[in-house]
Amino acid sequence: MLSVSVETLTGFAFDFQNTENILQTPNALHWFGTDSLGRDVFTRVFYGARVSLFVALFSSLITMVVGICVGALAGWFGGYPERILIRSVDVLQAIPSFLLVSLLCLFLQSILEIGDFNIKTLISLAVSISLVHWFNVAKVTRGQTKQIKVLSYIEAARALGATPFRIFIRHVLPNMQGTLLVLFALQIPASILYESMISFAGYGLQSPQVSWGILLQEGWRSLSQFPHLLLLPALVLFLTVLSFHLILFRRRKVDL
Structure with a gap:
């Protein structure tokens, strides 16, 4: 639906090449100008928004699921498994996250045997981002679980014979819902930026496919002569990330 509406609005397909109109500045026909082709x-x-938003939403969902599961187990049972988990997370967080995402993305691309190159790359990107970003979610979930599990109504549920899984789903998780929603909303713009950086570095999708990272990579090559090829896509990326933060800020003000 998005592709049809954009083509109807602009009159151009994303891969349509017109060598007579190369490297035009923004005008009435081409609102953001044209590239070297x-x-x-x-x-x-x-x-490119389709790719970037898909990777952001998919990776954010995986991040939340993994982080909540690991953090809940650590916070509920405690002991040596919790200490080992937290120390391991601290060590992993000391590694630069961009480097870790890049290495994981390259590794997953080499071992995955599903779909074509584009599908494999998208899944590798989403999984790599989520495997690096679940640490904070796990820490927050662990802390919330440790605080809630000692409350009196949790003890009452235990006395009535409720299983730990039922207690967590029915009593613990709803009480940390607000915090988890904030983490999810913060994860989406962060994942958008990571997808753009990975594609900009050349580890993501490759031309003629398009994403915001590919557009930034192409615009960077001609920044000195044609700055609009970099600045306008970067402006859209900035406004998208800013919108998520403003929506989140407004929601937090309403909750307060």
Whole structure:
């Protein structure tokens, strides 16, 4: 639906090349100008949003599921497994996250045998980002679980014979819902930025496919002569990330 509406709005496909109109500055026909192959940059920005937002949402969901499960187990049972987990997380967080995501992405691309190159790359990107970002979610979930599990109504549920799984789902998880929603909302813009950086570095999708990272990579090559090829896609990326933060800030003000 998005692709049809954008083509109808601009009159161009994202991969349509017109060598007679290469490297045009923004004008009435090409709102964001054209690139070195005469492709409409405005159309390519909106096509790239599909990839970036898909990776962001998919990786954020995986991050929350893994972080909540690991953090809940550590906070509920405690002891040496909890200490080992927290120390391991501290060690992993000392590694630069961009380097870790890049290495995981390359590793997953080499071992996955599903779909074509584009599908494999998208899944590798999403899983790599989630495997690096679940640490904070796990720490927050662990702390919340440790605080809630000693409350009197949790003791009452235990006395009535409720299993730990039922107690967590029915009593613990609903009480940390607000905090987890905030973490999820913060994870989405962070994942968008990571997808853009990975694609910019050349580890993500490759041309002629399009994402915001690919657009930034292409614009960087001609920044000195044609800055609009980098600045306009970067502006859309900035406004998207800012929008998520403003929505989150407004929601937190309403909750307060």
